[in-house]
Amino acid sequence: MSTFHNLQELRHSASLANKVFIQRDYSEGTTCRFQTKFPSELESRIERTLFEDTVKTLNNYYAEAEKIGGQSYLEGCLACATAYLIFLCMETRYEKVLKKIAKYIQEQNEKVYAPRGLLVTDPIDRGMRVIEISIYEDRGSSGSSSGSSSVSGSTAR
Amino acid sequence: MKNCEYQQIDPQALPPATPNPPPPPRGPHGDRGEEPTAPRRKWQVFPGKNRFYCDGRIIVARQSGVLPLTLGLIIVTCGLFFIFDCPFLVKHLTSCIPVIGGLLFVFVVITLLQTSLTDPGILPRATPDEAADIEKQIDNTGNASYRPPPRTKEVLINQQVVKLKYCFTCKMFRPPRTSHCSLCDNCVERFDHHCPWVGNCVGKRNYRFFYTFIVSLSFLTAFIFGCVTTHLALRAQGGKGLMFALQESPGSAVELVVCFFSVWSILGLSGFHTYLVSSNLTTNEDIKGSWSGKSGEDVSNPYSHKNIFVNCCSVLCGPMPPSLIDRRGFLPADESVQTAAVDTELPTLATKSVP
Numbered sequence A: 001m002s003t004f005h006n007l008q009e010l011r012h013s014a015s016l017a018n019k020v021f022i023q024r025d026y027s028e029g030t031t032c033r034f035q036t037k038f039p040s041e042l043e044s045r046i047e048r049t050l051f052e053d054t055v056k057t058l059n060n061y062y063a064e065a066e067k068i069g070g071q072s073y074l075e076g077c078l079a080c081a082t083a084y085l086i087f088l089c090m091e092t093r094y095e096k097v098l099k100k101i102a103k104y105i106q107e108q109n110e111k112v113y114a115p116r117g118l119l120v121t122d123p124i125d126r127g128m129r130v131i132e133i134s135i136y137e138d139r140g141s142s143g144s145s146s147g148s149s150s151v152s153g154s155t156a157r
Numbered sequence B: 001m002k003n004c005e006y007q008q009i010d011p012q013a014l015p016p017a018t019p020n021p022p023p024p025p026r027g028p029h030g031d032r033g034e035e036p037t038a039p040r041r042k043w044q045v046f047p048g049k050n051r052f053y054c055d056g057r058i059i060v061a062r063q064s065g066v067l068p069l070t071l072g073l074i075i076v077t078c079g080l081f082f083i084f085d086c087p088f089l090v091k092h093l094t095s096c097i098p099v100i101g102g103l104l105f106v107f108v109v110i111t112l113l114q115t116s117l118t119d120p121g122i123l124p125r126a127t128p129d130e131a132a133d134i135e136k137q138i139d140n141t142g143n144a145s146y147r148p149p150p151r152t153k154e155v156l157i158n159q160q161v162v163k164l165k166y167c168f169t170c171k172m173f174r175p176p177r178t179s180h181c182s183l184c185d186n187c188v189e190r191f192d193h194h195c196p197w198v199g200n201c202v203g204k205r206n207y208r209f210f211y212t213f214i215v216s217l218s219f220l221t222a223f224i225f226g227c228v229t230t231h232l233a234l235r236a237q238g239g240k241g242l243m244f245a246l247q248e249s250p251g252s253a254v255e256l257v258v259c260f261f262s263v264w265s266i267l268g269l270s271g272f273h274t275y276l277v278s279s280n281l282t283t284n285e286d287i288k289g290s291w292s293g294k295s296g297e298d299v300s301n302p303y304s305h306k307n308i309f310v311n312c313c314s315v316l317c318g319p320m321p322p323s324l325i326d327r328r329g330f331l332p333a334d335e336s337v338q339t340a341a342v343d344t345e346l347p348t349l350a351t352k353s354v355p
Helices: A002-013 A048-065 A070-081 A093-116 B067-092 B096-117 B128-137 B207-235 B242-248 B250-278 B283-288 B308-316
Strands: A014-023 A118-121 A130-138 B050-053 B058-061 B152-157 B160-167 B179-181 B186-188 B193-195 B200-202
Touching: A014 B128, A048 A093, A070 A093, A070 B207, A070 B308, A093 A118, A130 B128, B058 B096, B058 B200, B067 B096, B067 B207, B067 B250, B096 B200, B096 B207, B207 B242, B207 B250, B207 B308, B242 B250, B250 B308
Parallel strands: none
Antiparallel strands: A014 A130, A118 A130, B050 B058, B152 B160, B179 B186, B193 B200
């Protein structure tokens, strides 16, 4: 309940100014990857290397989850043999990696993004389409980055 | 004190972006009249044409199609098989027959139910912020009521140019291999087809169930057909004739008719899907001829691993992706997080309700 009161207080001091969306990178197929291109709205808020590290780590996690190899074959064959009932009781490898990702994002938010007035949303909450980064501004200052168009949706050529 | 110093934000205190159940709504926070009593689950405000049971655990399409017929045919045919044919065959041949038949029957019913009741890979609709962001990137000079010409975006996948279409209903560019099913009113990932027999779309998450279902059903149908034929042949031995055999075992006649007419189509379907699996295609792409190079261009399927074994394994034994629609998650207690500076559109999810 104390968090709820904190939320009230933060509302007075920080307000949502803008959201940046990091789109998917389909250059390697339908596997989950996000573009590492640094959006211009974040230029004044966070260092490029930190941002790229976050996105690259997330991409690595997703690649690990979707890896086709010995373990996934074993899981698939076992599941088929049990008429896929095993999915009702067992947590799949994908789900395990998603939990790791959630923990990683929370950790990044606490250590890197929140001190800079940013908040990263887990892509699973947005249907794995985008990484949504919310930009918060101190209410006292004017919103310098609101209204600018996002350039993160460029196509991969 | 500087005005532009940013307050450190405690991520725990902000409205939960991660799926944690929020505290029960204390009171209206600029909401649209939500009941302050029980927090609602996301399936209750799902915008697509789906029905939910068991508090969101089970999802089916709005129209169940002929699923009851499929289930009925399978159960009735197998029932007749166990009642009329098995006793005779156990006595004259082997007792393995009902065991094999039973195993196949259970397998078929389980995979059929899983195909029908699983989320096929529905993509949740874009949030208003995302939709606004995409709109900003596309030059849109028309007003809201006029639908602009179809928007497409080209991406390069494994050196192959693929066009991504914009979905007006879901307000996003569809990922590759995603298609919008008009019956279910959802974008489905790796959309194969909407199967009326199963009463659901077949997509990324339930394709392996569907494939297992049709393969095991073809085995079951062929098995029953073979057993019934053997049974009738054995009964008709000694000059007694087929009519005598049918009179003794009328159920076998029904089974014969059902199996005879269905075995060809089911075998054909299994063969077709085996071809699709081995070349990593979907029915949708095959029908449209997306990668067949009809237009004379040098096109090839960019998703294929160029190896039949690897294709089969990746489609059937690949990792099971999670459901993206989070049916049983709770709606955030406070939807109106954004300030007036961003988007004042009410979130789509919370305004529509599942009839």
